[in-house]
Amino acid sequence: METRRDSRTLSLLLAVLMALLTFAVALPAGAEELPIGLQPYDEPVTITWAVQASQVQKFFDGDTYDNNRWSRKIKEDLNIDLEVAFSADISTDAYRNKINAVMASGDLPDIVRWGDRTFFNQAHEAGYLYDLTDMFDQYATDSVKSYSARYPDSFKGASFDDRLYGFPYMVDNFHQAVYLWIRDDWLENTGMQPPTTIEEMVELARAFTFDDPDKNGANDTYGLALNNRVVNTDFGTISGVISAFGVPTYNQGCFYRGDDGKMTFGFIQPQVKDALAVVRQMYADGLIDPEFVVKDGGTLEADVASGKVGMMYHMNWGTWYPFNIIFEADGVITRPYPIPTQPGYDYKIGIESNETGDVFFLNANCEHPEAFMKILNLYDATVNESNDPADFQAYWADEQYRLCPVYVGIPTELYAPELHVALPTNDRDSLVPGVRPYFDWVKGFEAGTDTNPNAYGTWGQMFERGSMAIALYDYEGHVVQSVMANERPEIWMTNGSILQSLVETTFTDIITGAKDLDAFDQFVQEWLSNGGQQTLDELEAIYP
Ligand SMILES: [Ca+2]
Helix, strand or coil, rough: CCCHHHHHHHHHHHHHHHHHHHHHEEEEEEHCCHHHCCCCCCCCCCEEEEEEECCCCCCCCCCCCCCCHHHHHHHHCCCEEEEEEEEECCCCCCHHHHHHHHHHHHHCCEEEEEEHHHHHHHHCCCCECCHHHHHHHHHHHHHHHHHHHCHHHHHHHCEECCCCEECCCCCCHHHHHHHEEEHHHHHHHHHHCCCHHHHHHHHHHHHHHHHHCCCCCCCEEEECCCCCCCCCCEEEEEEEEHCCCCCCCCCCCCCEEEECEEEEEECCHHHHHHHHHHHHHHHCCCCCCCCHHHHHHHHHHHHCCCCCCCCEEEECCCCCCCCCHHHHCCCCEEEEEEECCCCCCCCCEECCCCCCCCEEEEECCCCCCCCHHHHHHHHHHHHHCCCHHHHHHHHHCCCHHCCCCCCCCHHHHHHHHHHHHHHHCCCCCHCCCCHHHHHHHHHHHHCCCCCCCCHHHHHHHHCCCCCHHHHHHHHHHHCECCCEEEECHHHHHHHHHHHHHHHHHHHHHHHHHHCCHCCCCCCCHHHHHHHHHHHHHHHHHHHH
16 A cells, blocks of 8 residues: 555656646746736737936936836846837926827827826827726736725726726825925024914015025025916925915816805916915015026926025925935935915815826737736836835836836825824834835934935825825815816817916916006906806816
8 A cells, every 4th residue: 555655646746747847848937827917928029108208217327218127127027128109308398299299190109108188088089098998807916906996086087988098197186285395404594483374484485585594695595486387387386375375276277166066266266366466475575586487397496406495385295306306415304394374264275186197008009908017017016016125126216116117106105194103103014015115214214324315205205294194184174176087178178278378377477577466357257258167167067
């Protein structure tokens, strides 16, 4: 019996060995263990993509947009050759212009990231976008699939008629809230306190302009940094001032139901005139750079870098950009504060609908559409799911994630609630692997042992008075989500950009004094009669 059992065991072992050998010959090493969505192509395939070039991007070891950590990893792990179709600056109009040009020609790259809903609607109607619904079901890893349950609004926003036409960036609404960012050293040098009211903000701007906050003996600074887009911008906006007067605004503007229950628009509220009066007076008093009218994001960045400005309204990621520049150069810490308020008003933080935000699209004519899911799966497996901290450091940190054509756009802030619990209790192990580096950076930065840009960037969002704490706890009850999601009135699609220009030019002219403050009243009428009223009426019908 013993012998018989041994020989059976032996032949079973042989059979297993044979089977293993056969597998080893038939498939590349390890490939049999991979889920379908992570398996490499047998023959190399080429995927083109549109690069959102940015000053933010860092490169190491001679890397470029064409050849970098991600392009090499994607080649090695998936046998996909990435090819840059075009790269254009996202901080100016360059990327938008390029996208509009390729839309007109119908020659889209395979993978495009863009958040413009007009583009989304038009590209969808033209049949340019790949219906990812089945591909997602078949190829997405379980981890990637889980995001659709975690952020259903974002996925709805990337869909038409319940069919998925892109992978959403999954920004949550607090991503767009506005803060007042102030340099620590200038506060200290001027002996001022962080402002809690608009009046105090103006006085701080005055001190930052006239009290030599940089202690160089020269009158060479300005109080409040302003971008020439005035409202339609991430940083250097006046939207925080408008918010203080109880009007929700966000970038292109917030549509919402007013107290009377009727659909309305932030920038046409009468209180905006009061907000403009404040900024106009600041300009007249010399607290704002008179050159602001020609300063876009790039020039404003230079002003931050050279220490000409010490205060700015900006979104939650200020320590990632542009305040990281002067931190890295001079160790200057700039931190966020809740927006100063205006007595007598209930401040409102306007944000876009959670169904909007950037989306990664796939060209309907892509010859290897699975590649989209494979790259996405590889990103998630490498950055969020890997237990090897080296993966996170190499492929997420230092803005390296942006070099992947499609990624899980879960920025630091989506883990803010978990981090805010784990940080004070030192409960690092309660966090998923991909979040632990954030924990370490905040702790390291606060201890003074870690001064690298990632530590500073994360700290600005995550420390106990960081931007995310302000968004989650201070701003609660003050956030107004724009009604307008994916479906947009026809008139807004055609006239929206004209109306936005009208907002920008009118507000700029009022601030600089080129127009009287009362020009605001005429602007409201113009806005309404040039498609604004029709937009409001159609929104009433679309979003009853
Ligand atoms: Ca000075």
